[in-house]
Amino acid sequence: MAMWIQAQQLQGEALHQMQALYGQHFPIEVRHYLAQWIESQLWDSVELDNPAEEAKAKRLLDNLVAELQRKAQLQGGEDGFLLKIKLGHYASQLKSTYDRCPLELVRCIKHILHSEQRLVQEATNVSTEGAMDSLSQRHQQINQAFEELRLATQETENELRKLQHSQEYFIIQYQENLRIQAQLSSLSSLPPAERTQRETTLQSKRATVEAWLTREATTLQKYRLDLSEQHQKTLGLLRKQQTLILDEELIQWKRRQQLAGNGGPHEGGLDVLQSWCEKLADLIWQNRQQIRRCEHLTQQLPLPGPMEELLSKLNSDITDVISALVTSTFIIEKQPPQVLKTQTKFAATVRLLVGGKLNVHMNPPQVKAVIVSEQQAKALLKNESTHSESSGEILNNNCVMEYHQATGTLSAHFRNMSLKRIKRSDRRGAESVTEEKFTVLFESQFSVGGNELVFHVKTLSLPVVVIVHGSQDNNATATVLWDNAFAEPGRVPFVVPDKVLWPQLCEALDMKYKAEMHSGRGLSEDNLVFLAQKAFTNSSNNPEDYRTMTISWAQFNRESLPGRNFTFWQWFDGVVELMKKHLKPHWNDGAILGFVNKQQAQDMLMSKPNGTFLLRFSDSEIGGITIAWVAENPNKSGERLVWNLLPYTTKDFSIRSLADRISDLNHLLFLYPDRPKDEVFAKYYTPPLCMHGGSLAAKAVDGYVKPQIKQVVPDMVNAVNTFLFLNVCLCSCSVRNDTMLDADGDFDLEDTMDVARHVEELLRRPMANQWSSQQS
Template sequence: MSQWEKLTKMPSAFTQQLHDLYEKEALPMDVRHYLSAWIESQPWQRAAADYDLALVLFQGLLENLDIQYSRFLQEESFLMQHNIRRYKQNFQRYQEDPCILAGNICWFLEKEKAILQTADLAEQVQSLQVEQGGFVSSTQQDLDRRTASLKNEVQCMEHTVACLEEQQDEFDFKYQTYCMEAVASKAEKDKFQILINKVNECRQNTLVGLNKLLTNAKALTTLVKKELAQWQRRQQKACLGAPDSVCLDQLEKWFTCVAECLFQVRGFLCKLEELVGKVTYENDPVKAQKPLLQGKTEEILTDLLMSSLVVEVQPSMPQGKGPLVLRTGLQFSVKTRLLVKFPELNRSMKVVTSMDCEAPQIKGYRHFNLLGTVTKALTMAESQSGGMAAEFRHLHSPPPQTLKEQKSGGGGKGANDLSLSVTEELHIIYFDTLFELKGVAVKLQASSLPVVIISNSSQQQSAWASVLWFNTLSLDTKDILFFANPPAATWQQFGQMLSWQFVSAAQRGLNDDQLEMIAQKLFDKQESYDVCSVPWAKFSKEKSPDTFWVWFDGIVVMVKSYLEDLWRDGLIMGFVSKGKERTLLKKKQGGTFLIRFSESVVGGVTFSWVETITGDPKVKTIQPFTKSDLSQIPFHEIIRNFLILEDENVPENPLLYLYPDTPRDQAFGKYYADKTGNDSPYLKYIKTRLVFVSKGNTLEAVPLMLTDVPHDQHPQPMNGEGGGAAGASGDCLETHLDLHVDPVLDPMLYDSAANSGEDVMYSSSPFVDSEPLDASLLAPAL
């Protein structure tokens, strides 16, 4: 398929670009259409530099026009006969220099290719998005279309200015020749008047085109800045764990395109000034309109450039919970990026950092300086995509003793006028640079999102709570006094923010049922939580153990550290109340279990199962495991090796089906290190087993070390300090006591230990809410 055929079959959104390209008479669209095959087969680029070849092609063009004229004559198409005759007459002006004609046709063919490439790229992007099940927003599609259209307008304007210069040079040459003659006839004067009228008309058209181009550039700049604001909001949410894209490549493409077009417009205006210097006349439109167009161009370009410096990566420490929490004396990194990509500016623009330039001068508010390398050059080497970036890797704030000297006024924590705590005090880092290119100089500034600066790791949890609250609720990224009167969060905002914490920790957020349990914990049971709101004090400021955030963050940390895979795969129900847990399990077959987070133990996880041996189903729950347990034994191994040993019965694992009905080993099998529990590397390494012993109405934990002993010695239950009684700390692997095993009481356990040489440790974790048991129960859980 020829290039012209492809152009005529483009989507309507790109057909307009083709019509705009052929608005001028340099190459009429009729000629391009009827001679398309011949035109595309000729070496126009070589002819533009070869006079003899250009002359041959020029003669060939005229011959083909004669053929088309004869064809329309036979078809009695009077209008096309007229048009072809007129086109041939217009082409006669290239007889003296056919290279200009060859260059013009070559230019048109290249612009056609650019339009086709843009259309093909848009089609590929749309196809890719359909394959991936995604979509490109209508705003992005509109921006792509507008930037492509603006580039096309600039290219057409380039050709228009070139034609104006050619026409003016022709007039100037003939006019100078005319002035050298002593006498000129009236006919010659009329001829020159026609020429100058054409120059004037061409100047008028050029100015109209420039004005239209600037109007479109201003509208596009407004759209690009709106998209930048949307990106900044996405970045705020991404800092909290939201899975939003914060890639800047598309924005950089739009910013750079508009900036390049505006710099080209400045070049066109300079060319017009040059032409006016050569030829001018009374009521010259360029003299009257150029200053206005120049001012409009500078205004739009400055507006665009002042938004082009952004913080691509917000301040963060390697040791922190997340970005925007900094600690005095410790290094942090931050990265800036210039969205206007001009390779000639590589390494020439210096970015300088500072802090608290606009900090309030109120009593007790701390003021910081930055230490380390505070000046860096924007360079393409700092960005994987080749953008203009500057990454600061070794910035840090002074230590606390320096901060005390920098305080404004007296008083310490809690003594300032606003009664802000250290973790509610917000600070901003600023980045300044100077953009200088082709006579344009603009000062640029970007600022980070507000950061919280702490002096002790114990403040980190509260500081992260402040970061979450601010970036969830505030759209004003410079509101450093936000916590003087912090707003409440709606349940929708609050629930979404909590879900992002799990997305960030383990790539899986909270579902509606899990959020409902949290809502019940906060508001008690209601018909609808949409009208509920959470105040800042209830979220983080109430004293422990009532602080919601301490409880919730403990769970997030535990999941990220020990349960990430299980949570990501949806094996942990997590947030479910005890009441709902019983309702769910009692409807299921015996041995069905679920895993949930403790409502009372910070950072605790437990499992409950249902027994249906006789009578009504009974739900049993184990005391929560904490990080001290999970740091030694993976949770899936605890589930896998958990056993109930009843007197005179074979030991068995009561955990058979993960709720609702997935067999245990099918659910957790892929995490097992081997196929059999007895050969587990965790058992070989730790050489312990968790055993739960029934005592009265509860299952008391008794840690036991196995040794070869006479058969007449019996194990003694643990009491006091040595025993770690039920309901103790819950750190089930921290206490143990060397005891003997009675082979009569537990011959199976004794034989197993004697043959393997392993130790067995009883856990200090009792059953909770369990029914009285008649027989002695032993439950080795590993």
């Protein structure tokens, strides 16, 4: 209810916009009397594009109607009688309107709530900041221009009516002059005396009328020229406004939508853009109709002068303007996935921002989707290809546009598309299949003004990379990230630079990382220096040097890192996947340093007390993280060493969590620099099995007690080269003993069981299994 209280305090244009959200589709009285109930419901949890959610939407509708009826019954007394009748009527009205399409009710209320929130936030920002930011100033500039256009259009409408009235009176006087001439012609049959008298009177009257017609013809010509000049001026303002909205605001929205594919902020603001485009469409159409009426008046009463040519040019120009508006506002509201796997269902939504205003929905157009190659996309944009060639087959690729009255949007929701097959082009040089770009082309045809104007519209999706197996996802994502980050507006499909400045790539990586972590903690300057040292073979010790360095696509994800069998991106993406799936809370808590190499870890830990540890990403393994800690050398008294565990991977954390593994290792005491480990990780520990009277309280249904895995580090003995291992198997079945340590750092072991036997021989004793529970 808090938002409704704030919404009622809006003033001026904001209040007018808020009131315009309501109508017969959803009365404002319902919003007022059920404010608290409406704001407490989980409207956003309903997926509007999923037909399976209709049952959830139906429950919300039924609950809304029931709540209205309950509220109506509570009204009493003389004053409450009319309100009781009104609320009961609204309950019946909403039930009959949305009973067969409950998802439309959810769509309507979501639109209302989001719009109210936006209006309240904008009003709050203006009042608290005391001055509008550049975005608000630009919006104010656009709104002021619309007001100027509205006044100019109203003025030309008034002038046109004056011209029409003047012309109609001129025609009446012209007919009067013809009548006088006819009377003069008929005087020949009269007696001479009478004829002379009447002829003198008629001649005088005709002279007066003809003089008036001559003067009025000149005035009409001036009216027409003045009006055409006003239309020319208005047309210039319309073009300027349209350029601002389509070439700046809409392009910026599309750019934000593209960056959202890399994890950038969500590309909101489409409803504002639609309102601007609808105002443009309305004003352009009004002016076009005025120009056509001028043409009709000119044809009705031809006068000497250039008016016909002027009006014809104006008509042609304004038709071009509205054509550009319609074709540019056929946009993709929800992009198809940019990594597109064959034989997998996917969705997309296209929208015509001016569809409701131009009444396109009166004859709903059909939209078709086809997948085209980069070369085919180039040909389409150059108008070298008029028909849509396809590079594959998309199932369920036709959809009819639907008009949603509550939001005033005309859109087509492709809910169940699937790419059945793909036809690849010949690859160039070292290019792999995951570097080949396609795009989904959406096209439609519709008419406006009673088939007066017919438009064939097309729009291309963001580039997509087609894969046939999940193992290709990593490299396909690299192609998409590079394209989204470095694509220029108006580019030839789908050209991107081969090299970019390192800080530009850092911005893209940071955006991706923050989005996956769902927090404001992204990559620090130290993290980015670490990444630069990994990306560039000849690493510099001066962070400033990286600011002017460039990194190529090949360095990013084509060439393997020195001494490794994976690329820079594959390593970074492995880190992101590991963090996203298992370690996100620890990163957001600041518990993981991560981007630290082995030598840095050693330098940091050697100055700290024994038992101090840190977590860093593995250099040698994709998606691995290791624990490094400082401790006494068990083989040399007084010497301290930094030990590194064999890296954990996502497979390890699916068995036992990081927090529990750290809890198991009693020799780990302080998280670098000096935080007690329980203070950091205790809230993530798995509770131990409860014991009651010496017996386990929790038993499996079949009577077996489930053991709990626990990792240990055996006593460190013998030489530094003695390999020791963690994660001893704690049940009768075989569990991978994959947690290894050495005094030098990371290494790979192919057969851990052979190593286990080797360690057992070295220790001259069997490895003891440790259980966290006793058999009953």
